[in-house]
Amino acid sequence: MSAQDLTVAAPPTQAGWGDLLAGRNAAYSIVLAGGVTLHAVNIFIVTTILPSVVGDIGGLEYYAWATTLFVVASILGAALSSRMLDRAGPGRAYASATALFVAGAMLCAVAPTFPMLLAGRFVQGLGGGVLLAMAYAVIRLVYPETLWSRAIGLISAMWGVSTLIGPAVGGVFAEFDIWRAAFWTLVPLSLIFGTIAIAVLPRGSRGEAEPSPLPLPQLALLTASVVAVSAGSVSANPLWNGAGLLVAGLMAALLVRVELNASARLLPIGALDSGGRLVALYATIALLVTGMQTDIFVPYFLQVLHGQSPLVAGYLTALMAMGWTLGSILSAGRTGEAGIRALRSGPLFVLSGLVVLLCLVPVPSGVGLQLLPICAGLLVVGLGIGVAWPHLVTNVFKETAASEQGLAAGSITTVQLYATAFGAAVAGMVANLGGLSDPGGAEGASSAAFWLFGAFLLAPALAVVLVGRFVGRWNKDFTAESVRGR
Structure with a gap:
């Protein structure tokens, strides 16, 4: 055994991108990538237009709920996706999920009050969660095994693409004070997507007599x-x-x-064993994702405290997601000691970025040089998660029994979504307690930003400790095995 065993090397690729985008595979790729894009673009659109929404129909105290309910519903939708796939088949399952997504978008578009908009977000989340989870499940049904890794890479890339599209769409409609049109825009696009999905994907069910229990x-x-x-x-x-x-x-x-x-479990065996390496990995994933949830208030802070337009504020907020994508690309190929360093450095990057945001975001300013370090802080937070992410995920698989690899894959998404929902809820609590809605305005936003970024420093700080313990335990096991081998 060597230090390289801490991370899992990617399997050799036997087919290229051209095979993924040729013939029938091209149609499958459009559908799978399109479903993830709908889910992701919607997230960035809503993040960008939320300040305009609360300015129009109120509900500032429920600001974080728009994210929390959407993600909670996504968790439920993801859990239901396998059963929908078993009973309806890929084509009909995708069409049903799209119908839910469209219904939620329409509810949001006509919402006269913030509670009704939240109901729409919940319905959207159900549909979006199914679309997100089925993208990975359907890969095994429609592609040969040699294309699986390429297809997963294509789907992951859609999050990066969405950081360019979502803020632009949301920002333009917010600039013209027609935020409802942002939701209406999703309706025809979703209907076109649903029609293509049911036409392209297989309609038959997988024929399993006993679907896995929920x-x-x-x-x-x-x-x-x-x-x-x-x-x-x-x-x-x-x-x-x-x-x-x-x-x-x-x-x-x-x-x-x-x-x-x-x-019927959510996590593989050993994931909750205190002192185990697997629980440290899952906890680190949850803590890093939690630390990122400060971004739901960043568009509001940038507009109220730093004089940015909705469009600019939306794009600056997307720097976190862009950093995540960039960090993953830079870190994914590292193995051995380089992989260990990436795993250790990720939480430190997140911690450093949040410290920068704590120092600068609460201080009101105009459009000037102060915005540059804020941009750097946002980028570094996402970069830290991206740098650590490939090695966290691969080590989860390494620590999981071969018979539970499928459960491990689903559990990573579950933990990520749960941390997103829980983190958003806590962010809303801290911001409201810090004065977001009372006294409100610039004074309340400044106080809320200080308490929010200060409180959320705890998440990456704990992740630093957990990663250190994980690597330390692995080194002890390695030493013990070496001694036994003599």
Whole structure:
């Protein structure tokens, strides 16, 4: 065994990009990439237009809920995707998910109040979660195995493409004060996509007599914990906030207890063993994703405190996602000691970026040089997650039994989405407690930004400790094996 065993090398590629984009495969690629793009572009559009939405119909105290409910619904949709695929087949499953997505977009477009918009976001999230999860599941059904890695790379690249499209669409409509049109734009595009999907993809089911059972108790507890924090975030009363966190903590503890004894599980065996390497990896994934959830308020802070237009604020916020994509590209090929360094340095980058944002975002300024280090801070946060991400994911697979590799793949998405929803809920709580809606305005935004970025430093700081322990335990095991081998 050598240091290179800490990361898993990519399998050799036997087919090129031309094969993925030729003939029938090109049609499949358009559908799978299109589904992920719909989900991702929608996220960046809404992030960009939210300040305009609350300026029109109110609901600033529920600002973070637009992200929280969407992601919670995405988790539920992702969990349901396998059963939809089994019973309806890829074509009909994609069409059904698109119909949900369209219904949610229309609800958002006509919403007279923020609560109704939140209902639309929840429906959108259900459809988007199915689209996101099925993209990976359908790869195995429509491509030969030699193209699987290329197809996964294509799907991952759509997030980077979405950082260019989403803020532009949302920013233009926000600039002209017609934010509802951003949702209406999604409707015809989604309908065209759904029509192509049902025409191109196989319509028959996979014919499995007994679809895999759903971990319904865990999903219910997971949802309840996020909703508890979100409910607590509405008030600026610390007692109400504390009650929300207490209930969420109880739900999370019960979730762990149920998961340990369940036959239908969310996580592979060993993922919750205290002191194990697998639990350190999952916790690090959750902490890094949580640290990124400060970005949901960045467009608001940039507009209120730094005089940026909705379009510019949307693109600057997307720097985090761009950094994630760039970091993953730069880090993915590293192995051995280079992979270990990437794993160690990722949380440090995130921590450093948040420190920069803590120092600069709360301080009001005009359009000037102060914006450059803020841009750097946003980029570095995303870069840190991207640098560590390939090595976190590959080591999750390395630490998981061969019989549970499929569960491990799904669990990474589940943990990522849960951390996104929970982090967004906590961000809403901290921002409201910090004065976002009371006293509000520039004063409230400045105070909220200070408390938000300050509180979220804890997430990457803990990730630094966990990564250090993971590498330390691996080195101890390596030393012990070397001694036994003598």
